[in-house]
Amino acid sequence: MVEEIKTVKIRKQPETKIRKHTIVVRVQHNFGVLARITGLFAGRGYNIESLTVGKTQDPDIARITIVVEGDERVIEQIIKQLRKLIETLKVRDITDIPHIERELVLIKVHTGDEKARDEIMRLTNIFRGKIVDVSTDTYTIEVTGDSDKLEAFIELLRPFGLKDIARTGTLALIRESAKSKLQKHQVE
Amino acid sequence: MEKKRGADIVVDCLLAEGVDTVFGLPGGAIMEVYDALFNAPLKNILTRQEIAASHMADGYARATGKVGVVLATSGPGATNLVTGLATAFMDSIPMVAITGQVPTSYIGTDAFQEADVTGITRPVTKHNFLVTDIKDLPMIMRQAFYIARTGRPGPVLVDIPKDITQQYSECYIPTDEEVKASLPGYNPHYEGNIVQIKKAAELIRQAKRPVLYVGGGVNLAGANKELLELAELTRIPVTTTNMGKGAFPETHPLALHMLGMHGTYYANMAVYNSDLLISVGSRFDDRVTGKIQEFAPEAKIIHIDIDPASISKNIVVDVPIVGDVKIVLKKLLKELQKKPVEWVKARESWLKQIEKWKEEHPLIYEKSDKVIKPQYVIEEIYNVTKGDAIISAGVGQHQMWAAMFYKYSYPRQFLNSGGLGTMGFGFPAAIGAKMGRPDKEVIAIEGDGSFIMNIQDIATAVQYRVPIKVAIINNEFLGMVRQWQQFFYDNRYSSVCLSVQPDFVKLAESFGAVGLRATKPSEVKEVLQKAMSINDRPVIMDFVVDREENVLPMVPAGKSYKEMILTPRQKGEADTMYLVG
Ligand SMILES: Cc1ncc(C[n+]2csc(CCOP(=O)(O)OP(=O)(O)O)c2C)c(N)n1
Numbered sequence: 001m002v003e004e005i006k007t008v009k010i011r012k013q014p015e016t017k018i019r020k021h022t023i024v025v026r027v028q029h030n031f032g033v034l035a036r037i038t039g040l041f042a043g044r045g046y047n048i049e050s051l052t053v054g055k056t057q058d059p060d061i062a063r064i065t066i067v068v069e070g071d072e073r074v075i076e077q078i079i080k081q082l083r084k085l086i087e088t089l090k091v092r093d094i095t096d097i098p099h100i101e102r103e104l105v106l107i108k109v110h111t112g113d114e115k116a117r118d119e120i121m122r123l124t125n126i127f128r129g130k131i132v133d134v135s136t137d138t139y140t141i142e143v144t145g146d147s148d149k150l151e152a153f154i155e156l157l158r159p160f161g162l163k164d165i166a167r168t169g170t171l172a173l174i175r176e177s178a179k180s181k182l183q184k185h186q187v188e
Numbered sequence: 189m190e191k192k193r194g195a196d197i198v199v200d201c202l203l204a205e206g207v208d209t210v211f212g213l214p215g216g217a218i219m220e221v222y223d224a225l226f227n228a229p230l231k232n233i234l235t236r237q238e239i240a241a242s243h244m245a246d247g248y249a250r251a252t253g254k255v256g257v258v259l260a261t262s263g264p265g266a267t268n269l270v271t272g273l274a275t276a277f278m279d280s281i282p283m284v285a286i287t288g289q290v291p292t293s294y295i296g297t298d299a300f301q302e303a304d305v306t307g308i309t310r311p312v313t314k315h316n317f318l319v320t321d322i323k324d325l326p327m328i329m330r331q332a333f334y335i336a337r338t339g340r341p342g343p344v345l346v347d348i349p350k351d352i353t354q355q356y357s358e359c360y361i362p363t364d365e366e367v368k369a370s371l372p373g374y375n376p377h378y379e380g381n382i383v384q385i386k387k388a389a390e391l392i393r394q395a396k397r398p399v400l401y402v403g404g405g406v407n408l409a410g411a412n413k414e415l416l417e418l419a420e421l422t423r424i425p426v427t428t429t430n431m432g433k434g435a436f437p438e439t440h441p442l443a444l445h446m447l448g449m450h451g452t453y454y455a456n457m458a459v460y461n462s463d464l465l466i467s468v469g470s471r472f473d474d475r476v477t478g479k480i481q482e483f484a485p486e487a488k489i490i491h492i493d494i495d496p497a498s499i500s501k502n503i504v505v506d507v508p509i510v511g512d513v514k515i516v517l518k519k520l521l522k523e524l525q526k527k528p529v530e531w532v533k534a535r536e537s538w539l540k541q542i543e544k545w546k547e548e549h550p551l552i553y554e555k556s557d558k559v560i561k562p563q564y565v566i567e568e569i570y571n572v573t574k575g576d577a578i579i580s581a582g583v584g585q586h587q588m589w590a591a592m593f594y595k596y597s598y599p600r601q602f603l604n605s606g607g608l609g610t611m612g613f614g615f616p617a618a619i620g621a622k623m624g625r626p627d628k629e630v631i632a633i634e635g636d637g638s639f640i641m642n643i644q645d646i647a648t649a650v651q652y653r654v655p656i657k658v659a660i661i662n663n664e665f666l667g668m669v670r671q672w673q674q675f676f677y678d679n680r681y682s683s684v685c686l687s688v689q690p691d692f693v694k695l696a697e698s699f700g701a702v703g704l705r706a707t708k709p710s711e712v713k714e715v716l717q718k719a720m721s722i723n724d725r726p727v728i729m730d731f732v733v734d735r736e737e738n739v740l741p742m743v744p745a746g747k748s749y750k751e752m753i754l755t756p757r758q759k760g761e762a763d764t765m766y767l768v769g
Contacts, residue, residue: 008482008748008750009482009485009486010481010482010485011480011481011482011483011484011485011503013481013504014504027373028372028373031318031320032306032307032310032318035307035310036310039310039311043311073500073504076500077497077501080496080497080501081497083496083497084495084496084497085373086314086315086335086371086373086374087373088373089372089373090373
């Protein structure tokens with residue numbers, strides 16, 4: 001007779017770590033396709049950190065860049081669910097593929113006294129930003145970079161008093177030099 | 189090319205898809221389509237509620253494997269379809285819903301009977317369309333049918349503004365190739381990766397305690413022959429989910445019957461103790477697995493499914509195989525047949541163990557000659573139909589008894605809302621099923637609570653002389669909820685008593701159907717035999733049953749199989765008292 005399992009056993013599930021992923025989706029640029037994608041995230045309880053959409057060189061195809069945090073299993077599910085959408089042409093998790101990431105942020109910051117103004121200008125220069133609008137007591141600064149750089153810049157400005165922030169969300173393109181190695185990384 | 193009215197294009201496309209029956213109810217925004225249907229060579233069934241129409245289309249699809257078609261008007265007509273679409277979506281049933289919409293120029297103005305139907309139905313359809321140009325209409329209609337029936341099937345909705353049904357345009361119906369080419373992002377995988385299939389074969393050869401865990405996918409793919417061949421070749425016992433019923437003959441010695449929350453003791457024990465679980469067209473639903481961390485804790489898992497997103501969603505698997513289960517099983521069989529099947533002998537002790545579980549803990553219930561036991565009614569339905577009827581069910585205790593005590597033997601034989609658990613599904617689904625399969629006896633096993641949710645459509649069954657039988661398992665309770673209250677809420681029967689109900693016999697007769705009733709066990713057979721002799725009208729049978737009978741075995745929600753509740757007799761004790769909690 002087979003030995004019946006008497007003690008309570010637990011299934012071994014692989015360990016997973018939570019981190020940020022950048023996922024690029026190419027979709028047919030149809031009516032309602034963005035609602036389908038955002039609806040998928042909302043309906044399944046995935047948290048989007050940022051999402052950007054734009055046309056590509058082919059006006060019938062839109063490119064969506066999504067930054068989302070999750071463990072391996074959640075991200076795998078997200079990718080599969082995105083692929084399942086009828087209008088999805090391609091989904092790629094580019095997190096571990098060499099790529100360029102850029103985001104643009106506009107920050108309206110209180111300037112206060114002369115000393116503060118100088119300090120803000122100095123920081124803006126270090127971060128290769130531009131002051132694009134000036135009022136009696138605010139500067140509006142434009143900076144581009146990857147999210148970490150922008151995050152750092154915003155934190156440095158916080159003590160001066162942030163009045164408003166507008167961010168575009170992350171855009172990403174794979175480095176051409178990485179293309180040859182890509183086949184291996186592709187999850188498709 | 190001759191120009192045609194949009195509504196006529198819709199009907200032409202239905203005919204081109206081979207549609208012979210549509211279900212629905214008209215209204216302002218879809219009147220053109222109904223006008224076009226007036227003389228069309230297909231059965232146009234007027235239902236009494238759109239939700240019933242959606243379940244009829246669904247039942248038709250489940251019973252035949254063809255795409256079910258439902259029509260509704262804009263606004264309330266379309267919103268009434270939502271539950272039906274969600275029901276079909278959860279169980280991967282191919283359906284096309286065509287809804288009228290307010291004229292294009294009114295969209296977004298909160299016009300009379302306007303609702304954002306594509307918005308509302310997006311999460312409960314496989315795909316949906318809003319037609320904005322009559323030139324797109326034939327292609328969208330074809331895409332809708334193609335998407336509904338291919339890959340993992342599902343419901344697709346086409347929302348057509350009224351002005352588009354009134355306009356005239358040339359009607360070119362695209363070819364299959366053109367339809368495929370128009371959907372570059374939609375490429376279901378059918379073939380299955382051969383490397384993975386070889387790996388699966390190797391695991392199967394090595395396994396000492398394997399179990400096949402079979403779901404609705406085998407019914408949908410019509411892979412029952414391949415499954416039977418695989419089970420017999422490898423002598424691996426087969427347990428099916430509720431949706432998988434009929435995929436494997438339940439009278440077969442290798443049948444373990446249903447697993448999960450209301451699974452048999454021996455199915456659940458076999459899965460719990462297995463060292464290899466071969467999941468075929470099933471999706472590790474929580475009603476199946478219970479506490480996922482303790483589900484088949486020692487088993488390696490092979491998962492064959494057409495939908496990549498089903499794989500490693502709830503449980504991480506060892507060998508994923510994406511493909512059509514019929515094709516994959518064929519390839520797997522070929523792989524296994526390459527070498528002699530000596531290894532099968534190593535399974536004898538496993539099969540003996542399972543035999544022992546079956547003997548010691550059979551699926552039985554407490555008989556009575558005073559009150560009608562619901563399980564007894566199901567057994568007698570099985571006997572009187574010689575096991576050959578198509579059975580549909582509502583949701584609740586009666587659904588589980590219908591799953592447990594009728595022995596299914598062929599695919600598409602048991603129709604019920606497994607994924608969404610939609611009360612009200614069973615009766616209209618039976619009407620749809622009978623229209624699709626007039627050659628089969630079709631019986632709806634209904635709870636008194638479920639049946640009343642779509643009782644208005646007795647009128648439809650009478651109007652079209654659909655000779656289905658309805659067996660109400662009447663316990664004057666929302667029985668399944670009552671059972672949970674008894675077990676887990678300290679007998680506090682909150683909002684579950686249905687003591688005010690119609691006289692179902694008189695009600696049936698008032699519609700022009702036949703009404704019958706049994707209140708004593710001795711009357712059950714007689715009522716069933718009488719019902720079976722009537723073939724020109726629906727028959728409604730009211731079985732007044734033991735009110736507080738429970739569905740057992742039961743694994744409480746979120747618990748492990750080890751915490752299964754059994755009746756004393758199922759435990760092998762002779763006591764007639766139930767063990768509860
Ligand atoms: C539309 C809907 N509403 C509520 C429920 C919750 N529910 C599940 S079973 C059940 C009781 C069903 O009662 P009945 O049809 O009389 O069947 P019984 O359990 O008594 O056999 C209820 C209310 C449901 N599944 N579907």
